[in-house]
Amino acid sequence: MAAEKSLHEYDVILVGAGISGINFAYRLQERNPELSFCILEGRHELGGTWSLFKYPGIRSDSDLYTFGFPWRPWEEQNSIAQGARIINYMKESAAMYGIDKKIQYHHQVNNANYSTSSKRWTLDVTANGSEQRAFRCKFFLMCTGYYDYKEPLKAIIPGIEDFEGTVAHPQFWPEDMDYTDKNVVIVGSGATAITLLPNLAPKASHVTILQRSPSYVMSQPSEDKLELLIRRMTWWSKPLEHRLIRWKWLLVPFLFTRFAYTFPKTCRKLFGKAIQAQLPPTLPRDPHFNPSYDPFEQRVCFCPDGDFYECLRSGKGSVQTGVIEKVTPHGIKLTSGDELHPDIIVTATGLKVRFAGGMKLSIDDKPYNVAEKFIWKGVMLEDLPNAAFVIGYVDASWTLGADATAQLMCRMMKQMRKEHVVEVVPRRSEAEKRTMTEEPLLRLTSTYVRKAKDMLPKAGSSGQWKARSYYYKDIWMAWFGDIRSGLEWVRGV
Known part of the structure; x- marks a missing residue:
């Protein structure tokens, strides 16, 4: 009842x-x-x-x-x-x-x-x-x-429970976490990691992306030349401006992804050249930005106005490619023998x-x-x-x-x-x-x-x-x- x-x-x-x-x-x-x-x-x-x-x-x-x-x-x-x-x-x-x-x-x-x-x-x-x-x-x-x-996707990170610093996951970010002048390591290589690096770096001492394998990271202007042209030509009609810009964003990415699926090797080369042009001389594209898969087999990450690469060039951010052997109370030891010493570990390891x-x-x-x-x-x-x-x-x-x-x-x-x-x-x-x-x-x-x-x-x-x-x-x-x-x-x- x-x-x-x-x-x-x-x-x-x-x-x-x-x-x-x-x-x-x-x-x-x-x-x-x-x-x-x-x-x-x-x-x-x-x-x-x-x-x-x-x-x-x-x-x-x-x-x-x-x-x-x-x-x-x-x-x-x-x-x-x-x-x-x-x-x-x-x-x-x-x-x-x-x-x-x-x-x-x-x-x-x-x-x-x-x-x-x-x-x-x-x-x-x-x-x-x-x-x-x-x-x-x-x-x-x-x-x-x-x-x-x-619940986020649980990644197996050996020894993470032994780490004596702060561990945070982006899905449940602590509102009171202070990363000022801290050494931050972001574990992961997806869109979240690519977003976090340039946004943490201004306050942090240094931010490192630690990735098992790389992703494609492409720069995207906040407003490109075609949009500027559309705005100038349609100054007399906001509805027309909105319609044309929307159709531009419907058509151009569609044509580009079809091209990528049809000619994956050519697209891979184009992506590689675009990425190489933005990297600092001290950071080689291989292995850090040379994925084993073709574009769009996994999601392509986009950064507005190249803020991710700007952070790398400034020296405030870096990328390390390797496999974690174990996390110690005060660091992260890689199978290569390298060791990182973060104050904060961010586990940007994906969604469940x-x-x-x-x-x-x-x-x-x-x-x-x-x-x-x-x-x-x-x-x-x-x-x-x-x-x-x-x-x-x-x-x-x-x-x-x-x-x-x-x-x-x-x-x-x-x-x-x-x-x-x-x-x-x-x-x-x-x-x-x-x-x-x-x-x-x-x-x-x-x-x-x-x-x-x-x-x-x-x-x-x-x-x-x-x-x-x-x-x-x-x-x-x-x-x-x-x-x-x-x-x-x-x-x-």
Whole structure:
């Protein structure tokens, strides 16, 4: 009886108030205004990644002209932005369209169960830390991102527990940590490490990136010559300026990544020359900036206006490539025999992948195993009715993939209403089950992605089950593509 009293009913429930959730909410209001919905957010505020991470200098690793919402242009004249400005932009955008009033904070979804008899999802939610509530909906949208907010990826660093200095992880940066005049070693070579080095160096005595293997680090101007030209030519129309700059950021990176995939060796040489030109004479490109993989096999790191390389040239920052033998109470000993003597160790070793925020899924109270299933169009999970999962791109802005998903699902829900359909379920045919081979969901060879293979759904080798490719194709599919094949449409009685 108590559960019935606290039951909250909606047509659609979105879980997660980050970029994906806010964008999905806007598309629902725009395309499906007849549907009631709410957003359940486990934390105290919207923003997702940009609310959680507080390390010095946190910034986007994609341009804001495409990472920002397509329905509210990013108006500042810099393509890379600090985390605080991004979250302000998100809050302003949500408030502008009343989306903030749809968010219920401190609502952690624990379980989501679908009833095939009632054609409804029931979500078990812990509200405000202890209160148990039940929410019910016709359609369930998982806008939770892809990593664990409570626990970072645990890297095996021998002896780290013996270190007598400070150890910090960027995901849980100590607000009171003072690194003034300290010797800092950042363990890791990804975007976080590349961001931290130039932001810690001005106050620190010295900052060293200690990497097992190198990454590609490319400089990106805050505002390039083409953007300046567009601004001059469209001085009379801000909407046109925003549209052209956004299309520039849609087109140029797309062409560049296609070139990289088609001619990987040539792209590798171009990257190498660009990196070599920015390095100080005392720091050789090989091995410190000569990755074993081709560009975009792992995420390429971008630094605004070359601040990372400027820090290296100034002597305040350095890079060391090697394998940690062990951490001692006062240092880090490498297998090469070299030893570092930091006051602070920052373990920028990556994110722990976690599907749907860790919530448990079930159908008629029978557990649903995500890792055993294929994903339809990169959006809906095999055999899981009336549900969608939002995932972005690895070589373009996350928001582009999130918006393609939102527009596709809004179109599907509109068609369901028109045809009096109560249930849509992705199903592979018997032939597909016999012949389809598994392919990676994410086209990355990064360690954290490989470790997450048993936690994520699978992409298929054919039909509607192929992995996502690129934005232009996906948005076209969202507008005009086939939404029948691979799906069962069940009409109401």
